[in-house]
Amino acid sequence: MYQRNYCFGGVGFSLSAPVPIGESDALRLFSGGEADAGYRITLRLSDAFPQPPEGLYVHTRRVRGWRAGPRDCRLLYYYRSAGEPEVPYCYVERSGMEVAVDWLPALSSGLHAQQILESVDLFRFLLEQGGVVLHASYILHWGRALLFSAPSGTGKSTQAALWARLRGAEIVNGDRALLRAREGCFQAHGICFSGTSGICGNRSAPLSALVVLGQAERSTCRRLGGLEAFRALLPQCAYRTWNPQDVAAATDTLSRLIGETPVLRLDCLPDESAVKVLEECL
Structure with missing residues (x-):
């Protein structure tokens, strides 16, 4: 497993993945650091994404979101042009401060840590911690x-x-x-x-x-x-x-x-x- 650790204003994020995780020069500045609270993000390569159920709390072309008991679930999509259908590439399932991410294997080459943080909704986690x-x-x-x-x-x-x-x-x-x-x-x-x-x-x-x-x-x-x-x-x-x-x-x-x-x-x-x-x- 490959590991990355980041800290933003005292909020920590631990990323692990079965493939190498690249990082930008900007993100590298935030490696490590002393955290008041920490989230653990585990990435897996899989295309076995669930079908969104009825009762979504968000439904856009790029995001479908729903809740399953204590778990928060989101399916992320991409599309190449306006006339093409959406294709799911990432499924995020979260329970508390534990986050599991299933990533489409075909898109795992050159995977960057910032992509993962954006996909799990970094700003939302910072809001939860008063930032x-x-x-x-x-x-x-x-x-x-x-x-x-x-x-x-x-x-x-x-x-x-x-x-x-x-x-x-x-x-x-x-x-x-x-x-x-x-x-x-x-x-x-x-x-x-x-x-x-x-x-x-x-x-x-x-x-x-x-x-x-x-x-x-x-x-x-x-x-x-x-x-x-x-x-x-x-x-x-x-x-x-x-x-x-x-x-x-x-x-x-x-x-x-x-x-x-x-x-x-x-x-x-x-x-x-x-x-x-x-x-x-x-």
Whole structure:
């Protein structure tokens, strides 16, 4: 058996498989680590997938999900083009923190650990352990984490780069951050997903502030109230909107996070004025 172990913000994942498991450079950064809780994922090569029963809790072209007693079951599909039928390639059966994965043998060549983690729904496990992945640029400044969150194209990467160039900040991740409480406070943690930025690091730090970005002709900054902050940040959180447990976990974690962390609204230009205005608010 081949073995891989990873840790994201104190949540551990142990992967075992009968074939070699490749890994990306980004994922390799998260090998090992000290975990508060751990999931065991065992992969087998098999095409003996069950037929989905009636009463699915999710039914899309790519996913069928159902429950069988205490077990959560999901069948994953792929298709080459819009006119072709779906083909099942992976069956995931989970009971507690034990996860069994049956993978189509024909697709096992070049299997990567990140494929497995995505197939078992990594973000869902992190939610269960009080962590939420936020669409944001994550920088470290004076030992604390500052996150810029907004829809794609608003300027997250630009603001992170300004702080790196003008204030000597370190960009940990250009697109995602895991937020999870450890050691008595919410912290930002690295994650192996970084979008098109290509910037990915494994660093953890207490949160200084969450910054919601907007574009404007003049740079201004203000603190958001609880409801306004919640409405701005929830769409940037990674969770399955069709899964009631995910929705409850994401909203609960975000509510606690907002209660403990300043959330600022920065409407700004892509220049040093944005940095100066934000500094005055911090």
